[in-house]
Amino acid sequence: MEPTSLTFRERAAAALEDPVLRTALRRLESGWQQGRARAAAALPEFEALRDAGVAIKDHVLAHLDLYLEIFERRFTEAGGVVHWARDAAEARAIALEICRKAGAKTVTKSKSMVAEEIGLNAFLEANGLRVVETDLGEYIVQLAGEVPSHLVGPAVHMTRERIAELFARHHGGPPKQESAELVAEARRILRERYLEAEVGITGANFLVAETGSIVTVTNEGNAELTQGLPRVHLVITGIEKVVPTVEDAFTLLRLLARSATGQEFSGYTTFLTGPARPDERDGPRKMHLILLDNGRSAMVGGPFREMLRCIRCGACMNHCPVYLAAGGHAYGWVYVGPMGSVLTPQFAGLERTWTLPTASTFCGRCQEVCPVRIPLPKLMRLWREEAHRRHLPPPVARYGLAAWAFLARRPALYRLATRLAIAGLGLLGRRRGRFSRLPLAAGWTASRDLPAPAGVTFHRLWKARRRNHA
Ligand code: SF4
Missing domain, CATH: 3.40.50.10420 (NagB/RpiA/CoA transferase-like)
Known part of the structure; x- marks a missing residue:
């Protein structure tokens, strides 16, 4: 089967509009998700069993x-x-x-x-x-x-x-x-x-x-x-x-x-x-x-070795907010959910599937429930880094990240840049109190307004608060 994972975004958007799929996926939360929680709570040695599974x-x-x-x-x-x-x-x-x-x-x-x-x-x-x-x-x-x-x-x-x-x-x-x-x-x-x-x-x-x-x-x-x-x-x-x-x-x-x-x-x-x-x-x-x-x-001798522990239980997808919203077909290949986002680039090639490791909020629930403790978010991050190295994401994402990384490594410059940006947005949004359109924020404003910031960065608010307490 040829992977169609590069269309993940479009497929996920279509899935969100599919009421039959929404009903079907809700059953996973009330069924297998809660079932796992009950089964784990009922077995006092469950965590020790997970450690034993990892060791094996x-x-x-x-x-x-x-x-x-x-x-x-x-x-x-x-x-x-x-x-x-x-x-x-x-x-x-x-x-x-x-x-x-x-x-x-x-x-x-x-x-x-x-x-x-x-x-x-x-x-x-x-x-x-x-x-x-x-x-x-x-x-x-x-x-x-x-x-x-x-x-x-x-x-x-x-x-x-x-x-x-x-x-x-x-x-x-x-x-x-x-x-x-x-x-x-x-x-x-x-x-x-x-x-x-x-x-x-x-x-x-x-x-x-x-x-x-x-x-x-x-x-x-x-x-x-x-x-x-x-x-x-x-x-x-x-x-x-x-x-x-x-x-x-x-x-x-x-x-x-x-x-x-x-x-x-x-x-x-x-x-x-x-x-x-x-x-x-x-x-x-x-x-x-x-x-x-x-x-x-x-994989045995490489950075994705831990993925070979997988026993194909499906718990990571049952608990993944992205899988539960988009469903399995959005992933565009055989393996789906968080485990699929790590395995698919390995088996089908990163060039054709680099979107999958980005289909994660990195909330960490997949790793929390994985019986053999596979660090799925870490492995997805490794693929993201590799995709970035190979210049696979679009230029706007790559240059945006590069600019952010440049600033994040220079705290004084970062503070100055965010202070200016937040002050500017505060000024622009003062009259309406919100934005219904903003460059680089179309993903947010497509479905809801963005509240205008107060014009002061979190860093400055935090500092002021500590001063007041002192
Ligand atoms: S929860 Fe862990 S063992 Fe189960 S399918 Fe996902 S990665 Fe594999």
């Missing part, structure tokens, strides 16, 4: 090659086949070859952000395969011809009414009124697809090095049907998903559901170790794993 991920990243080798050995011993993919094109080609060798016509797929990252569905479909998403949210956005707008709830931007109308158009019959009816309808159709598919594709939340297991987490059980019913199971995931032990996986699992939706644990958590054994009746006969790099190994 940092340890793995410091020894990534070692744990990947151990994992590959164990996974192969269990009967699976590992494929290493340097980039998206390689991963897509490997996936297609596996599907072709399996003689696949229909492929079922449970939610995988890595598959979104490499544009797998479009590629497989262009090569004649029928790809059916089995996660309900993913199925809905697939029918709508859209992309997911949230890590955990891909269709979180849609209301029930819109989904009912979408189902009626694709499945026939009158629009259903109740959520339960919609779920039952999707389930009936997906059950048939599970039985038709020759290959099932899933992601992996974690890879356990000591056992060679892959771990999947869902609330619908669709990953289990996707991996268990077809003859071939293909897992696609990033190299950073490996953890040393089962115990480490459980530490992160305890953080994941609480941070994502406020659940203690997700509905279905599955540890799968290799394909079905010869004496087993159920399970895939073959199991493949594509381990994708796509720039991750370069």
